[in-house]
Amino acid sequence: MSLQDQIRKGSTEILVLALLSEKPMYGYQISQELARKSDGFFELKEGLLYPTLHRMKQDGLLTSEWQKVGDARRRKYYAITPLGKEQLEYQSAEWHLFIEKLQAMVGNL
Amino acid sequence: MSSEQHFSTIDEVMHQMQQQMNLSRETEHELLSEIRGHLEDAVETAVLNGEDPHQALQDVAARFGVNEVGHALQKVHAPYESADAVLACIIPVVGALILRWLVFSPDGSAIGWEAILSRPAFWVVAVVALVVPILQFPKWRYAAVSWALFWIISVIFFVLPHSVNW
Numbered sequence: 001m002s003l004q005d006q007i008r009k010g011s012t013e014i015l016v017l018a019l020l021s022e023k024p025m026y027g028y029q030i031s032q033e034l035a036r037k038s039d040g041f042f043e044l045k046e047g048l049l050y051p052t053l054h055r056m057k058q059d060g061l062l063t064s065e066w067q068k069v070g071d072a073r074r075r076k077y078y079a080i081t082p083l084g085k086e087q088l089e090y091q092s093a094e095w096h097l098f099i100e101k102l103q104a105m106v107g108n109l
Numbered sequence: 110m111s112s113e114q115h116f117s118t119i120d121e122v123m124h125q126m127q128q129q130m131n132l133s134r135e136t137e138h139e140l141l142s143e144i145r146g147h148l149e150d151a152v153e154t155a156v157l158n159g160e161d162p163h164q165a166l167q168d169v170a171a172r173f174g175v176n177e178v179g180h181a182l183q184k185v186h187a188p189y190e191s192a193d194a195v196l197a198c199i200i201p202v203v204g205a206l207i208l209r210w211l212v213f214s215p216d217g218s219a220i221g222w223e224a225i226l227s228r229p230a231f232w233v234v235a236v237v238a239l240v241v242p243i244l245q246f247p248k249w250r251y252a253a254v255s256w257a258l259f260w261i262i263s264v265i266f267f268v269l270p271h272s273v274n275w
Contacts (some may be wrong), residue, residue, distance in 0.1 A: 027147050027183065045174035045178075047174040047177065048174045050143065050182060058185070076146070
């Protein structure tokens with residue numbers, strides 16, 4: 001796994017939390033928004049988003065709700081919980097610290 | 110799936126993923142419904158962008174990661190299903206044991222159905238044994254099994270009071 005893939009994998013949770021802090025979204029929408037907002041950098045294997053979403057829901061970071069779309073289709077919308085918002089703040093601080101320290105170490109190379 | 114594998118329909122893609130899972134029918138149904146919606150949206154978007162429908166399905170399936178997603182979902186959901194199953198067995202047993210305790214007078218003699226049915230404590234236990242599984246389990250089947258087990262064990266205790274008089 002390349003360094004970029006590892007960073008992507010490790011950052012999926014905070015990216016999902018950041019997106020859902022704006023508004024509730026369904027899985028396909030989340031994957032499209034991730035790709036669009038990062039100009040494709042955070043474009044991941046779309047299906048692998050679902051295990052992450054479900055784990056985050058089990059951890060109490062997200063809630064989900066089926067909503068009808070049209071006559072026959074339904075979509076499962078995910079929304080961030082108060083615990084998820086706390087986790088977003090915590091992870092944001094951790095990432096900022098990580099980037100700051102990394103830049104201090106390698107920034108002058 | 111090898112890179113040469115082709116899918117003719119979304120159903121075939123779903124089947125590929127379902128084979129990687131061994132969860133309860135309800136859980137699999139919910140997961141696959143969500144994934145189907147994703148695939149339908151993705152194919153629809155690709156076709157609207159001018160892609161051939163058949164090719165769109167191949168691209169969407171490859172991008173989705175059909176070989177990995179089912180396994181990954183299995184890993185996420187299997188522990189919770191096992192924990193639910195254990196709890197679905199524990200709740201009725203505990204409820205029935207409490208009922209059994211209520212059935213016996215302080216002197217160790219069993220009271221009859223009429224007497225037990227007139228006790229508010231009996232109804233509290235019976236309602237709790239019904240409500241807790243319904244609230245606890247997202248699957249009705251687990252709640253129904255838990256409730257049924259509760260009554261089966263309770264009736265055994267009532268019918269055979271002396272054989273379980275410990």
